[in-house]
Amino acid sequence: MLASIKDAFKLYKGNFLYVLLIGITVILPIQMLYTILVNYVSMPFYYFQIPLWPSAFQSVFMLMAVFIMLIPLISLVIQYTRTGKVKAGKLYLDLLKNAFFIYLVSIPFSILTTVGLLLFIIPGIILLVFFMGIPFVKVIEDESFKVVLKKSISFGKENFISLCGLLLLFAAIDFIGTYLFSFLAIVFSGQMAVTNWTMMVVNMFLLPLFVFSIAKQYLDWNGEADLLHEDEYFQQLEQYR
Structure with a gap:
């Protein structure tokens, strides 16, 4: 796990402008939407004082x-890993290419995970670990739905402890960072809108590091990282001949 985070941080630092580009053009707009x-859908339930449904909708839409x-x-991780460069x-x-497939797949799995989290917690965490590999399998290997689901579950099972560790670590960092910056935003501005923007910006910079860590772990798990290292080794041998 620590090796994945270390590699992810190097990747993050070396491609920060692309991280910023994705954050501004993809992550922030999706968070705003x-x-x-969520506010629109949850409003009637808050009005009639039904607390569970707003939380459920927030969880489902957040996962999607x-x-x-x-x-x-x-895509950034796999481009840089395979070619040493990134094309915007x-x-x-x-x-x-992958948004519609992942959007459709995310609907039932987000609902199942949310039910598990809200009612039983532990089953929800297990489902989250099993399903979190779906976008990684699809983008990296471009497989069919059946293969994507099978590999995602296998990846989650075989790396369960480390994936749970990454989830808890980044959740704790996100909570502390969001709380700290939100507190500062309220103190200096007193406006909830500033607080919401602060939370979105924190997520914009933290999410890539989490994704890079999982992607690096997935590439180690599926063997592609080893094959790439072997290719680099043989290329270096060729240069010295």
């Missing part, structure tokens, strides 16, 4: 939104 949609936001970030156009082509 998510915020508007995150699934979509992951696509260009995964490919980030958006991969987003357009």
Whole structure:
């Protein structure tokens, strides 16, 4: 897990402008749309004082939104890992290519995960770990639905402890960072709108590091990282001949 985070941080630092580009053009707009949609859908339930349904809608829409936001970030990782460079156009082509598939798949899995989290917690976490690999399998390997689901579950099972560790680590960092910056925003501005923007900006910079860590772990798991290292080794041998 620590090795994945270390590699992810190097990737993050070396491609920060692309991270910023994705954040401004994809992550922030989707977060804004998510915020508007959740507030609109939850309003009647808050009015009639039904607390569970707003939380359920927030969780479902959040998971669906995150699934979509992951696509260009995964594309960045795989481009840089395979070629040593990143093309901005490919980030958006991969987003357009995979968004509809991942959107459709995310609906039932977001609902199942939300039910597990709200009612039983532990089953929800297990489902989240099993399903979080879906966008990674699709973008990296471009497989069919059946293969994507099978590989996602296998990836979750075989890396369950480390994936749970990454989830808890980044959730804690996100909570602390969001709380701290939200507190500062309220103190200096006193406006909830500033607080909401602060939370979205924190997520915009934190989410890529989390995605890069998972992507690096997935590439180690599926063996592609080893094959790439072997190719680099043989290329270096060829240069010295």
